[in-house]
Amino acid sequence: MMKVFCQGLDLSDAILKVIKASSTRTTNPILEGVKIIAEDNTITLIATDGELAIEKRIVADVKVEGETVIPGKFFSEYVRKLATEQIELTLNEKNQLKIKYTDSEVFIQCMNVLEFPNIQKIESKEYFEIKKTDLKDIIQKTIFSVSLEDTRPVLKGCLFEVSENKLTSVALDGYRLALAEKPIKSTTAKVNLIIPGRSLNEMSKLLDESSETVKVYMQKNYVMLEQDSTKITTRLLDGEFINYKQIIPNNFTSTVTVNRLQLEDALERASILARVSNDNSVKFNIKDNTLNLQARSEIGNVDENLTIVLNGNDLSISFDARFFKECLRVSSDEFLKLCFTTSINPCIVKPNEGNDYLFLILPLKQLY
Amino acid sequence: MMKVFCQGLDLSDAILKVIKASSTRTTNPILEGVKIIAEDNTITLIATDGELAIEKRIVADVKVEGETVIPGKFFSEYVRKLATEQIELTLNEKNQLKIKYTDSEVFIQCMNVLEFPNIQKIESKEYFEIKKTDLKDIIQKTIFSVSLEDTRPVLKGCLFEVSENKLTSVALDGYRLALAEKPIKSTTAKVNLIIPGRSLNEMSKLLDESSETVKVYMQKNYVMLEQDSTKITTRLLDGEFINYKQIIPNNFTSTVTVNRLQLEDALERASILARVSNDNSVKFNIKDNTLNLQARSEIGNVDENLTIVLNGNDLSISFDARFFKECLRVSSDEFLKLCFTTSINPCIVKPNEGNDYLFLILPLKQLY
Numbered sequence: 001m002m003k004v005f006c007q008g009l010d011l012s013d014a015i016l017k018v019i020k021a022s023s024t025r026t027t028n029p030i031l032e033g034v035k036i037i038a039e040d041n042t043i044t045l046i047a048t049d050g051e052l053a054i055e056k057r058i059v060a061d062v063k064v065e066g067e068t069v070i071p072g073k074f075f076s077e078y079v080r081k082l083a084t085e086q087i088e089l090t091l092n093e094k095n096q097l098k099i100k101y102t103d104s105e106v107f108i109q110c111m112n113v114l115e116f117p118n119i120q121k122i123e124s125k126e127y128f129e130i131k132k133t134d135l136k137d138i139i140q141k142t143i144f145s146v147s148l149e150d151t152r153p154v155l156k157g158c159l160f161e162v163s164e165n166k167l168t169s170v171a172l173d174g175y176r177l178a179l180a181e182k183p184i185k186s187t188t189a190k191v192n193l194i195i196p197g198r199s200l201n202e203m204s205k206l207l208d209e210s211s212e213t214v215k216v217y218m219q220k221n222y223v224m225l226e227q228d229s230t231k232i233t234t235r236l237l238d239g240e241f242i243n244y245k246q247i248i249p250n251n252f253t254s255t256v257t258v259n260r261l262q263l264e265d266a267l268e269r270a271s272i273l274a275r276v277s278n279d280n281s282v283k284f285n286i287k288d289n290t291l292n293l294q295a296r297s298e299i300g301n302v303d304e305n306l307t308i309v310l311n312g313n314d315l316s317i318s319f320d321a322r323f324f325k326e327c328l329r330v331s332s333d334e335f336l337k338l339c340f341t342t343s344i345n346p347c348i349v350k351p352n353e354g355n356d357y358l359f360l361i362l363p364l365k366q367l368y
Numbered sequence: 369m370m371k372v373f374c375q376g377l378d379l380s381d382a383i384l385k386v387i388k389a390s391s392t393r394t395t396n397p398i399l400e401g402v403k404i405i406a407e408d409n410t411i412t413l414i415a416t417d418g419e420l421a422i423e424k425r426i427v428a429d430v431k432v433e434g435e436t437v438i439p440g441k442f443f444s445e446y447v448r449k450l451a452t453e454q455i456e457l458t459l460n461e462k463n464q465l466k467i468k469y470t471d472s473e474v475f476i477q478c479m480n481v482l483e484f485p486n487i488q489k490i491e492s493k494e495y496f497e498i499k500k501t502d503l504k505d506i507i508q509k510t511i512f513s514v515s516l517e518d519t520r521p522v523l524k525g526c527l528f529e530v531s532e533n534k535l536t537s538v539a540l541d542g543y544r545l546a547l548a549e550k551p552i553k554s555t556t557a558k559v560n561l562i563i564p565g566r567s568l569n570e571m572s573k574l575l576d577e578s579s580e581t582v583k584v585y586m587q588k589n590y591v592m593l594e595q596d597s598t599k600i601t602t603r604l605l606d607g608e609f610i611n612y613k614q615i616i617p618n619n620f621t622s623t624v625t626v627n628r629l630q631l632e633d634a635l636e637r638a639s640i641l642a643r644v645s646n647d648n649s650v651k652f653n654i655k656d657n658t659l660n661l662q663a664r665s666e667i668g669n670v671d672e673n674l675t676i677v678l679n680g681n682d683l684s685i686s687f688d689a690r691f692f693k694e695c696l697r698v699s700s701d702e703f704l705k706l707c708f709t710t711s712i713n714p715c716i717v718k719p720n721e722g723n724d725y726l727f728l729i730l731p732l733k734q735l736y
Contacts, residue, residue, distance in 0.1 A: 074640065074667050081637045096668070104634065106641065108668035266472065269449045272442065273474065299442055300464070300476035 002066025002091035004038040008082040014045045014056040015076045017230055020202055022072045023049035030115045033069035038062045052199045053119045057229045066091050069111040124219035128162050128187035132207040132214050138169045139204040141180035141330045141357050146197035147173035159241040160193040170244050176323050177360040185213050194241055199234035252339040254312035257352055260336050264328045266304035270295040271321035273302050281364050282321040287314045317343040318364040327359040370434025370459035372406040376450040382413045382424040383444045385598055388570055390440045391417035398483045401437035406430045420567045421487045425597045434459050437479040492587035496530050496555035500575040500582050506537045507572040509548035509698045509725050514565035515541035525562040527609040530555050538612050544691050545728040553581050562609055567602035620707040622680035625720055628704050632696045634672035638663040639689035641670050649732050650689040655682045685711040686732040695727040
């Protein structure tokens with residue numbers, strides 16, 4: 001049983017936030033549901049896919065306390081159309097939820113609340129604290145390199161290394177690696193956490209662009225953060241992350257300084273042609289103060305020429321244009337350094353000054 | 369051979385306009401191409417699917433006149449990335465087009481210009497003239513009812529009836545009919561034209577929102593209109609249109625006056641539930657001064673109640689919610705009239721005042 005009054009706008013906002021955690025491709029229908037709890041003049045909505053959970057509390061006028069699980073997709077579509085209304089929710093003894101607004105009403109058959117998974121309560125005193133914008137930045141600079149394949153589950157997350165005064169995030173798949181670091185305000189412990197990419201993505205979207213800090217709470221196998229009555233809890237990935245430090249080379253024979261936007265535009269054009277070929281391959285010919293990008297396909301050929309500063313040897317090396325473009329897109333500096341040794345060794349992309357972030361990209365076999 | 373200089377922005381704008389006429393699902397590769405003609409200090413781009421053709425002229429510095437056919441999709445993607453550049457186009461004796469900009473260049477293998485279909489030249493003196501906004505409005509109010517099926521080809525277009533002082537457009541598929549009319553400034557002939565829906569859509573997008581008039585030229589089997597150096601030519605559909613006048617009933621036993629936006633919102637919500645069932649069915653229960661909308665599905669039931677003015681008898685009748693919503697979306701009046709006879713006869717939707725437009729919708733069989 002339940003009887004509660006609330007504002008359509010609040011409910012609509014809440015359901016849109018939590019629904020992102022619910023599972024869309026599942027054999028377990030309860031994970032497509034959203035749990036609704038009315039108590040203490042609050043409605044709490046919770047959705048989870050079993051790994052990630054999002055909860056949101058809103059103010060409500062609770063006449064009779066109660067809880068149930070509503071079909072998530074339907075409820076979110078419906079409530080979105082009621083954003084301007086005052087809403088009355090009533091749950092009857094058949095577990096049917098009545099949504100009443102103006103002169104109209106809808107009955108929805110709900111699911112058994114006992115089947116809904118328990119959400120891990122985080123009551124730990126362990127946390128690290130970081131500026132929201134820094135956490136968003138670090139996620140954005142590494143999450144695109146998270147592996148999408150199931151073969152090695154730890155690679156579906158970012159490794160968060162929390163040390164005394166900084167947080168380092170690392171992601172890698174078989175072809176590239178991304179690393180970013182930022183200072184933290186404080187931490188209660190030095191730890192390594194492997195956080196699923198999907199969860200980091202939702203955390204990043206939740207955080208606003210303010211210069212405030214956020215506390216990320218840590219408890220065996222879980223982390224949690226909260227903003228504006230919205231709480232995101234995620235299970236961590238089990239296992240050992242790859243010892244990434246030994247993958248990153250330190251000595252280079254060619255170092256190129258290049259304008260990021262110019263390189264991005266040129267690669268963008270070259271890759272329109274490269275996409276037509278099978279491997280998306282763009283060849284970098286580095287000679288004197290020119291970077292020449294080449295792509296070949298049955299439709300035609302392209303030659304893009306950029307002015308650069310080269311320290312070291314001339315070199316020809318081919319890359320998957322997509323991997324290179326993704327690094328450039330999340331980079332934030334006007335000039336970047338590209339560091340090479342030979343045409344079969346990885347390239348390192350990093351800011352011209354500083355060590356805030358670094359990308360490693362494996363080359364392709366050269367076809368011409 | 370060809371050699372010409374032009375602005376990237378002009379070329380990019382032109383290719384994006386004409387590419388919409390080119391064919392994407394074709395067994396004839398030349399129809400995926402865009403013809404480019406350099407002559408008289410002008411570049412003309414032309415694309416066609418054999419039925420619809422769009423041409424656009426831009427100013428250029430033509431050094432050597434020439435023409436060829438470039439792969440349309442590739443060229444449009446590429447040129448879009450060159451909008452800020454000055455571009456040099458050169459065609460060599462192997463029919464390869466070189467696009468040169470700043471220090472970079474791309475070579476594209478072109479197609480045989482002799483294989484490109486001839487575009488019908490419209491040199492007729494026959495035309496009708498109508499306000500651009502009126503033509504756009506009339507298209508928008510009828511095009512959504514054009515049939516998407518190939519079984520009866522004439523129904524894939526709108527019937528344009530040009531009479532002395534007005535233009536009437538009619539479209540219908542097996543389930544509904546849409547009719548809209550507007551005054552015209554003049555016409556050289558009273559004619560009936562069946563214009564393909566796809567062509568009307570492009571014409572509507574081309575026309576700006578100004579209060580100027582446009583001349584629609586008519587020549588055996590073709591019509592053509594032009595704005596800002598862009599010309600759209602379309603073949604007409606062959607055959608007799610259905611005698612639509614005999615389908616539209618004139619006598620009704622129930623007439624409902626309803627607020628359009630209120631009905632649209634209520635139907636929108638009801639159809640979230642109706643979509644779950646197979647037939648998208650929403651039941652209209654009309655009684656006294658209330659219109660009650662009902663939808664039933666395995667997830668739940670909805671009852672929406674609207675205040676109306678009813679003249680005539682009570683009635684229950686079911687519709688496909690999508691057809692009803694599409695009519696409401698293109699209607700422009702605050703209040704609409706819904707006219708009924710029985711639950712198995714079509715409903716007529718029209719503005720509360722005036723006869724500028726009219727929609728006919730067949731009811732569904734009532735299931736409850």
